Amino acid sequence: MKLRRVGMAAGAIAIVSAMALTGCAPANDSAGGGGNATAIITANSSEPQNPLIPTNTNEVGGGKILDSIFAGLVYYDGKGAPHNDVAESITTKDNITFTVKIKPGLKFTNGDPVDADSFVTAWKYGALASNAQLSSYFFEDIEGFSYDADTELTGLNVVDPTTFTIKLTSALADFPLRLGYSAFFPLPKSAWTDLAAFGENPSGNGPYMLAGKGAWKHNEKIDLVVNPEYTGDRKAKNGGLSFVFYQSQDAAYADLLGGNLDVLDAIPNSAFATFQSDLGNRAVNQPAAIFQSFTIPERLAHFSGEEGNLRRKALSMSINRKEITSVIFEGTRTPASDFTSPVIAGWTDKLKGAEVLAYNPDEAKKLWAQADAIAPWTGQFQIAYNADGGHQGWVDAVINSIKNTLGIDAAGAPYPTFKEARTLITKREIQTPFRTGWQADYPGLFNFLGPLYATNAGSNDGDYSNPAFDALLKKGSTESDLAKANAEFQKAQEILLQDLPVIPLWYSNVTGGYGTAVSNVQFGWNSVPLYYEITKK
């Protein structure tokens, strides 16, 4: 999962948007083909919050760079389907032990070979408890992993320079799918002499590489050029990338309009209403692998057992998702019809029980009244959120929708910072329902379900537990066939639709745009443009 930076809370101003509307000529559609192979693409990003070490990067700013300068065993195409990158083959018989064969003769930009050791050493480092790597949880399914003590990842074994095996603690059919995530990237041998220095000036094996020492100008930008050694599918169609670090999305958007930026992958809230007319067909607005919801922990009064289930359903049916996504978000969100995302293979809006996600005030009132018959409702219904993330608008809209439908007292409960809200949630000290969101780490349905709703799972903030659900997940995980696995996951989702541990709200869209000079701009499943495909005149 990658964090989006909490943008500067500079207010959205209608006047500015109105000016932008008239300030930009409509795009001409003459682009396409015939790009300049040496042209540098400028794209927005944010200052990486950590040194560029794959296992210690969990936010978008660093992630974009790592994805460009490293190549993992697999990569994801625009649809989220995995293809071999460094791997020649990944095979398994039991979904527990995987054998990885690496393409021979690959090299890092510093000349070190890309071999089995370069993966195994990097993963072992990332998993070691005392290294406290932010992405260490990616290795938790590998044999020998421990959060509490420094233990060897015994599940990793180097067979020969181009072959190694991975042994998991339990069967996971979608494990190869995860291997495209940056935490699983290899590191060259020379990195280990001074990892901090390496993080400042990394040598990778991806389609791009840093444009020399000091290419990373902190807080300003990082310059990448094409790596001539790279032989994989993601061959760059341009001359390089320049990621400009923006402090606010507004500034980046202004630069896109001003012609200083080629590709923008995040439209500021203030331009939601106007960016499609500002940019014409250069505007991008498509669903992303981001699921948003609010969580109602079972421990809260009135929300457990039969009464709780009725109330959860009543709340879900009292929210007019369609109206809120079009009015508050200007169509940059898509109403949710399950717990995953439309960009993930296997997604469907035809789940049994999905009608609980449709606006149905009469049914909502009825269910709420039934719950009141079990135990009368008292107090105020609240949704907690962090005030520094631009959530107030929709929380208020959701609250209003609930208030008007159910006729109960309801309010948003803002916490000043993400930090504060998140701490209360993690420590289970929060006493109200709260906003939750999930961006997938890898394009699989399981990633939206396992970490969030499995009993005792890491991000199960509402402490949901249902053995039937757990069993279905486990069954799906052992199915080698993706379609069969997904069928099990969908059944699991149908249980969630019954239990509603969280109230699904909508899928975030990726909103972006690009300048007149570039073409072939395509956004990947993880909302990040496929930079290597972009061509520039």
Place this chain on the structure above:
Amino acid sequence: MTLYILRRVLQAVPVFFGTTLLIYFMVFVMPGDPIIALFGDKSPNPAVIEQLRAQYHLDQPFFVQYFLYIGGLFRGDFGVSFSGEAINSILQRTFPVTARLAVLALGFLTVAGILVGLVSGLRKGKFFDNSSLGVSLVLISLPIFVTAFVAQYVFGVWLGWSRTTVGSGAPVQDLILPAIVLATASFAQVMRLTRSSTLETMNQDFVRTAYSKGLSRRRVIPVHILRNSLIPSVTYLATDFGVLLVGATITEGIFNVPGVGNTLYQAIIRGEGPTVVSFVTVMVLLYLGVNLLIDLLYGLLDPRIRYVK
């Protein structure tokens, strides 16, 4: 004079300790755990959290944390930010940029505010005076981010006279527009102060004396009127330096200036004690320095308040 400067510098010592302690404490008691927030919406494993807390001394009691930090300071080490970068190098990277922006803004503010104020005062009630008062009224009532956005769209997107945001290395030509925007926030005050003190000075006896000596307007205005009118404006500029630093946070965000403002803002949001305290401390010291400078300048402008040797 040297003694006076020395004393002022010594006065900065308790201010330094007071500020660092206070700010460190404020960051300390800020609700929320910065480590948990590092993981975003994902709930990290408690063991990982403990590991990281120990790494940043967050598991220690307040005073231990504080003294560890102060101890580092005396070795010239401001500590390390969550991103693993030495705070020293963050300071070295960001302060020159913001200083350039603030000095540029202060320059625009001084020149424009004083010039317009002077001319307005000299032409009280005339067209120039009325229109500049009107403009200043508009500027004073606009929040800085409105001015910034409008300027960015008009000069950056529409007219293309300036880059929409500040380019790499924050070159001076890119900083001109943000600096002007930053200056507009205080322009009205400086202009009005200068205007009213010009009006006051114009009616002073010594101005009449100057004319009675046969001096021309061209000499009387800069030599006799302006210098006496500057004193209140200069005082204001000193206090305004702090406002400029604060305003820089917003302006830097909008124009994407890689300066102090955004780094500090992010550090506060993330609860990075050492980074916040280091930045605030340097800002306070800078503020004290500028005030000392202005006090000395003050004595230069007005011999009546010059400090005895």
Place this chain on the structure above:
Amino acid sequence: MVVDRETELMTDTQAASASDAAVDITPVAREGVPVLEVKDLSVDFGVDNEWVPAAINLNYTVNKGEVLAIVGESGSGKSASSMAVLNLLPVNSRIRGSVKLNGVELRGMRSSEMRRVRGEKIAVIFQEPMTALNPVYTVGFQIVETLRQHYGWSPATAKTRAIELLTMVEMPDPPKAFNSYPHQLSGGQRQRAMIAQSISCDPDLLIADEPTTALDVTVQAEILDLLRNLHKRLDSAIVLITHDMGVVADLADRVVVMRQGLIVESGTVHQIFAKPVEPYTIELLSAVPHLGSNKERLLPRSEAVREPVLSLKNVTIDYPKRGRVPAFRAVDDVSLEIHPGELLGLVGESGSGKTTIGRAAMGLIPITEGELRVVGKDMASMPTKELRLLRRKTGIVFQDPASSLNPRMPVGQSIGEPMLLAGVAKGKELDKKVEDLLEQVELPTFFRNRYPHELSGGQKQRIGIARALSLSPQLLVADEPTSALDVSVQSRFLELLLELQEQLDFACLFISHDLAVVDQLAHRIAVLRNGKLVEQGTRDQILRSAKDPYTQRLIAAVPLPDPDKQRENREHRLSASR
């Protein structure tokens, strides 16, 4: 010493060529032609789109070497008309008529030519040198500026000349004064610097606008002596603007009396003083307090047994060290007493500590040593609450009536406020008392609804008294109550104070720098110098047979409003000091 302008100009060719063009027009002094000839000069000020006349059809001439005094009270147009000569009036003014300097018309002159006249041909000495000199430049800078403006000299030449000028005006340590800022000089030194600046180009005409009004009496005498000496040496004509008949008698050859913009009388100084014709001139002369012309005031009831209202025993008052300002002893070992119905004149020059004593008597400043009793009670050991009660038994009248009244309060309210706060009266009763007080100070009762700015200076000061007397105090402190008033207003005010005291029998501490005023009022006089009591005694003991040399000097320095006596007095004084 007269500077030879021609030769000076030759030394600097640049300046000479620059001024060539102007030479023809520059009015040069010629025999038989008056230095200044003013004909039908009228000045109006535009107020609310109406022309209000300040001076009407003035006609006078000043000849070479002559001193013409223009006398009048405030608002008579004497200053406005003189500033009109140099076209130095504010923009909202209108000047009509003719002004000729050495026979050359100044009206309608190009501004560049006018600038050459200003400072070089006609120079001005202003009243208050503290404000008339630019506080942020050294004295030397300002004199050099004038010299370089007119002669285009090098800085070094100008500096040499400036120090010469400072020497000429008898400035102590001229090189040091050259580098001093105005605030570093005393009042008299500042006025000397001002004079040095104005004579720097050896002007044909010197306009001295109340040149000694802001100065202490002994300093005033020195400055007047200096002016007379310079006048003799430079042989320039002088227009002396003043309200002080003593100064007129001391310096003037001829006198012009102005009233409400008109010249009411003119003549030689002897004519005016000896045989004034116009009633206004007579009134003006009689209103001037003459030192030694008053009968001694007797205490109404000489019951010596009555307890003093105010008594100071060996009182010392220090202003504590504040920041970098060192501690300062303002009053040093002073003892005095005032009995009911008695008026003690406390006399001294600025900085002598007289105001400090007045404030201490009001309980506004703590005393450092000694004993201060008001109505028999020791102020020092008194708790704040009692002090507040005691303050009701004292009243104060301030120097500047304008700034001591709240401008946003009708004066009736200002008078009634102390009574209201003290709970003496309210509502109708209060209104009645306010009206009574207004009647006592001889103001119509409808004045209570007026605001301070609607009243004249004298009227405002009467309100000040009415307020001070509102709680029927046993002690009235009057701190220079007349120094902001015109002579004729002043004399009426003093009469009122006398009447009130006889009527109400309060003790009065009357603080003044003006010996003539004190002469008129005081039963007894105490003379202060640098915080120390020099002498005290009955009025006649002090003013008629002073024992202390300082008191003697003080008395001798007062200019007498009689040209002959003043000359005698002056010669006596000068010979004594030599």
